[in-house]
Amino acid sequence: MTNRKLRDSALRVGIVGMGWAGETHLKAYQQLPNVDVIAIADPREERLTQLQRTYNIPDVHTHFGPLVERPDLDIVSVCTPNQFHAPISIAALENGKHVLCEKPLARSSAEGEAMVRAAVQAGRVLEVAFNHRQRGDVSVLKQMIDEGQLGHIYHAKASWMRRSGIPGMGGWFTNRELAGGGPLIDLGVHVLDMALYLMDEPEVVAVSAATYAELGPRGRGGRNDARTMDVGPFEVEDLATAFIRLAGGATLLLEASWAVYGRAGDDFGVTLYGSDGGADIEVHNYNWENTLTVYTDIDGKPAVLKPEVPKGTGHSGVIANFVSIIESGDWSAHVGSEGLRRTQIIDACYRSAAEGREIALTDLAKAIAQDTAAD
Ligand SMILES: NC(=O)c1ccc[n+]([C@@H]2O[C@H](COP(=O)([O-])OP(=O)(O)OC[C@H]3O[C@@H](n4cnc5c(N)ncnc54)[C@H](O)[C@@H]3O)[C@@H](O)[C@H]2O)c1
Incomplete structure (x- = not known):
């Protein structure tokens, strides 16, 4: 069990979704000297209790809402099933947090674009965990x-x-x-x-x-x-x-x-x-x-x-890079655009498979506009 005191100078982290990925983020943050994980959220209360004890986490939440609204947090890691990446990341960004979202950024281009817009509007960092790139x-x-x-x-x-x-x-x-x-x-x-x-x-x-x-x-x-x-x-x-x-x-x-x-x-x-x-x-x-x-x-x-x-460094490298971007204060190039490009390609692949034809990425934007109009 760790025994870390909260420090005024440390970056404070909350993690949402405490399965395999959430625990992996937690361990990686705890390796860093200038970061404290102070809250975790997951609907599974037993899992929260087990992780709180093992990793000495001050607060647990059974819903992401109260976590992302906490004024004492700087960073939110989003490690839930993919459906919740967009709503949780957007809520965290709107509350002024920097966000590290697990891959994939989102289920669709439309969701990913909304996330990138939220990062730009908030003036905060949005990064995606591509840990195999750290090999x-x-x-x-x-x-x-x-x-x-x-x-x-x-x-x-x-x-x-x-x-x-x-x-x-x-x-x-x-x-x-x-x-x-x-x-x-x-x-x-x-x-x-x-x-x-x-x-x-x-x-x-x-x-x-x-x-x-x-x-x-x-x-x-x-x-x-x-x-x-x-x-x-x-x-x-x-x-x-x-x-x-x-x-x-x-x-x-x-x-x-x-x-x-x-x-x-x-x-x-x-x-x-x-x-x-x-x-x-x-x-x-x-x-x-x-x-x-x-x-x-x-x-x-x-x-x-x-x-x-x-x-290589895997998730430890991803999280160390993410924290160093935040510490650099130079955030404008880190608003999720790379993650969005991957999401757009995958979205186009699924559309191509469904329609049985090649899809130009320029046509993807038109298809999304049509989907949005039909909703
Ligand atoms: N980078 C990698 O190598 C890697 C590996 C595995 C998973 N992932 C990604 O991590 C994410 C989670 O995958 P996992 O394998 O940890 O899944 P998991 O099933 O092990 O864990 C998901 C957790 O999210 C919780 N959860 C579900 N809905 C929630 C909500 N609305 N709010 C808060 N918590 C909620 C679940 O209770 C569960 O504890 C996925 O996006 C997945 O693609 C990445």
Whole structure:
């Protein structure tokens, strides 16, 4: 049990949604010397009591409202099912808090845009937790790309595939209203983020996607874990694939599945093809060693490099970066725009899959306007 006194100079944090992600944020904040977690919120009272005792948290709330309205908080972490990301983040921003929202930013572009507007209006930071971007292999490869070692990257693949990994079968993850989608919005968003980050944020022009639900609706591919709220059947995809056109002619293949008849395990990564070199990040069951391979020419001959990579920092790195942005006072570039771009791409992928055609990102704005007018 920790025993931390509250300090006037520390940044004060509240966390909403105390499942796996909420506890992970809590532990990461408590590693920082200049931050105190003073309140947590979740409808599950037993869970609150257990966490309050374990981590020595002064206050607990069974609803997010009283937490985000507290005048003594600087920061709110939003770690709830995806449906609540927008309402809780917007309420926190309107109450003058900086917000770190779990991925995905939102279920839809419209929700994400409302969140970014709230951050701009409040003049506060809105960031999204893309913890896999903090991996050691990603940072080593990013540096090689920035040094020009791969040349111009013209094609990439990003994928996350599980043999049997549907989270909380029948719980919120598989409920369309609560989650907004299946593995594409849950896992695909991580590898999409990794690829776009490594490729230096190219603009996405159009997407053509398809989704499938072959195993989940038949009760196959589940993973035993405690993330259930017993809300209903399997309503989302269990596999999604997308062909993404980028400005300047580059392309990206994106694939995500919670359950597929394929190699046993939980595999993710990116492959990049550049004019002067290529690279693979291949992660099997969350390992971090020997995951990066770089393909190049040495003295005119094909060569394969295996750069050494550190483990990386995951959520600790995300939260340390978020706190340092707040401490810098330079907030205007951190209003959730990156998270929104990922949400827009995924929204366009779901629309493309539903309509069976390529969707231009410029048409997405028109489709959202039509949806809003019809509501
Ligand atoms: N970055 C990552 O690697 C990563 C990993 C897992 C989950 N996540 C994200 O974190 C979020 C939560 O996922 P999880 O795995 O922790 O789920 P979880 O089911 O373990 O926890 C969700 C918690 O939110 C609580 N909750 C539900 N509705 C709430 C509300 N209205 N107000 C307050 N609390 C509420 C639930 O009681 C539960 O304790 C999701 O957005 C998910 O995508 C991110």
